[in-house]
Amino acid sequence: MKSIFINSVGVKSGKSLLAWALGxxxxxxxxxxxxxxxxxxxxxxxxxxxxDHDAHLMKNVxxxxxxxxxxxxxxxxxxxxxxxxxxxxxxxxxxxxDSYRKLSMDKDIVIIKGGNSFFDGSIVGANGVTLTKALNMxxxxxxxxxxDVTFVDNVRFIKELLGDRLQGVIITQVMPEKIDYVxxxxxxxxxxxxxxxxxxxxxxxxLGAISIRKASEVVAGEVICxxxxxxxxxxxxxxxxxxxxxxxxxxxxxxxxIVITGADRSDLQIAAMETSTKGIILTGGRYPxxxxxxxxxxxxxxIIVVNLDTYSTIERLDKAVITLDFEDEKKIGRYMELFRKNxxxxxxxxxxxxx
Numbered sequence: 236m237k238s239i240f241i242n243s244v245g246v247k248s249g250k251s252l253l254a255w256a257l258g259x260x261x262x263x264x265x266x267x268x269x270x271x272x273x274x275x276x277x278x279x280x281x282x283x284x285x286x287d288h289d290a291h292l293m294k295n296v297x298x299x300x301x302x303x304x305x306x307x308x309x310x311x312x313x314x315x316x317x318x319x320x321x322x323x324x325x326x327x328x329x330x331x332x333d334s335y336r337k338l339s340m341d342k343d344i345v346i347i348k349g350g351n352s353f354f355d356g357s358i359v360g361a362n363g364v365t366l367t368k369a370l371n372m373x374x375x376x377x378x379x380x381x382x383d384v385t386f387v388d389n390v391r392f393i394k395e396l397l398g399d400r401l402q403g404v405i406i407t408q409v410m411p412e413k414i415d416y417v418x419x420x421x422x423x424x425x426x427x428x429x430x431x432x433x434x435x436x437x438x439x440x441x442l443g444a445i446s447i448r449k450a451s452e453v454v455a456g457e458v459i460c461x462x463x464x465x466x467x468x469x470x471x472x473x474x475x476x477x478x479x480x481x482x483x484x485x486x487x488x489x490x491x492x493i494v495i496t497g498a499d500r501s502d503l504q505i506a507a508m509e510t511s512t513k514g515i516i517l518t519g520g521r522y523p524x525x526x527x528x529x530x531x532x533x534x535x536x537x538i539i540v541v542n543l544d545t546y547s548t549i550e551r552l553d554k555a556v557i558t559l560d561f562e563d564e565k566k567i568g569r570y571m572e573l574f575r576k577n578x579x580x581x582x583x584x585x586x587x588x589x590x
Contacts, residue, residue: 236339237588240372242349242363244389248378249407251289251558252442252570254348258297259571260580261344266589269342270299273331273349273366274356275310277558285310288558289348301338308334309359319358327359328369335370344589347372353393364396373587374401379408380435383421390425403586405578406435431586434578440470440491441569445556447514447537450493453555454548456516456539459523460531467537469493469513472552474545475503486510495548498540501527508534518545 239257241250254270261268275287281303290307293299299306308330309315318324339345347370350356353363367374376393380386386406394401404425409417414437422432448465450472451458458465471489475482475496483506486494490511496503498521507515508530515531517523520542523531531538541548574580 236342236345238339238345238347238370238372239587240347240349240363240367240370240374241377242353242374243376243378244352244393245378246351247408247443247556249436249442249570250348250377251292252567253375253377253405253574254289254293254346255296255567256571256574257346258293259567261346262297266343267341268297268299269301269338269345270294270297270306271335271338271345271347272307273309273335273347273370274359274361275307276350276355278310278312285312292560305334305338309361311359316358324359328361328365331361331366332369353396367397367400372400375403375405375433375583375587376401377405377407380406380410380413380417380421383416386421387425390430391428394428394430401430403431403433403583405433408438409435410438431582433580433583433586434574436573436577439569439573441468442566443556444468444470444491444566445493445552447493447539449555449560450514450516450552451537451539453551454516454539454541454543456541459538459540460528461535461537464513464535464537467513472516472549474549475500475507476545479503479506482506483510486512493552495545497521498523504538505530508536512536514539516541516548518543518548 241254243250258268270293272287272290277288279286279288279291281291284303286303287307287310290303294306309327349363356362374397378389417435425432447467470491472493473489475494479502482503486507487510492512493514494507494512495516497519498517501524504515504527514537516539518541522540
């Protein structure tokens with residue numbers, strides 16, 4: 236049995252998309268694939284069973300037969316965390332080891348997905364570094380490209396922590412203007428340290444898009460008009476809290492957006508609808524005036540009223556964007572195209588002993 240432990244230094248790196256893509260690729264190769272999420276941080280109850288959102292998603296999209304308690308043995312819900320703080324929880328690492336051993340027995344390849352970073356899970360003694368050693372895994376580091384120095388610093392730091400267990404790297408979300416630089420300068424430098432880089436995936440706004448329907452659900456909002464436009468996709472969201480003149484210039488520069496503002500800013504709402512706006516979220520639980528509603532119906536822009544403040548709204552949208560759902564099959568299709576074009580899958584397979 237072979238395994239690939241997908242982990243990163245920071246959030247929004249694309250671990251879930253990569254796990255999904257690799258699962259589909261290995262299934263097509265005729266391999267028996269397993270998926271393992273040692274620590275669940277997005278609690279979800281499925282058929283009366285507490286599990287993790289990723290575990291639920293991958294069990295279904297990869298048609299896995301394993302029970303949820305083996306796919307994700309530990310879920311950090313409120314009760315578990317409270318018990319941890321009272322020092323009433325122990326043996327987490329052994330529970331993870333036992334589940335992993337049972338799940339992997341009849342598999343050709345197990346894809347393991349880490350937390351938001353290598354440091355997640357330290358509270359229960361099961362962070363990425365500890366798990367790598369305890370489960371004897373090789374790591375595929377996947378991280379988004381922020382800058383050359385930051386990325387190289389991250390890779391070298393993880394190499395110091397893991398040594399030869401760092402099997403390879405995939406760079407994600409590389410800005411179009413940086414692709415050549417990354418491929419011709421950054422990657423050769425990293426590989427000069429003896430660390431294989433399997434590819435660099437360019438930034439694609441579609442992969443970070445959210446439907447207006449999903450946005451309204453995650454903020455628990457009430458859609459008050461244009462309910463037939465909820466499948467539209469937004470690739471940006473902005474806060475409308477500035478002077479009108481500044482707002483108009485700002486809105487014109489950002490396409491396919493959700494505008495988040497207060498109900499009292501009817502001037503900003505109308506200005507937003509004259510630009511590429513897919514939806515408007517009004518915070519504070521107040522409704523817009525009839526002029527704004529009429530304009531929204533004319534332009535086909537859904538308005539969503541929420542009881543949250545602006546910060547909480549943004550926080551929920553941020554979380555939703557990085558969380559894959561069953562409705563995201565179009566995203567995995569786009570990601571697979573980018574993956575096959577920009578990643579040396581044969582070299583990756585060889586690196587993890589499947590060549």
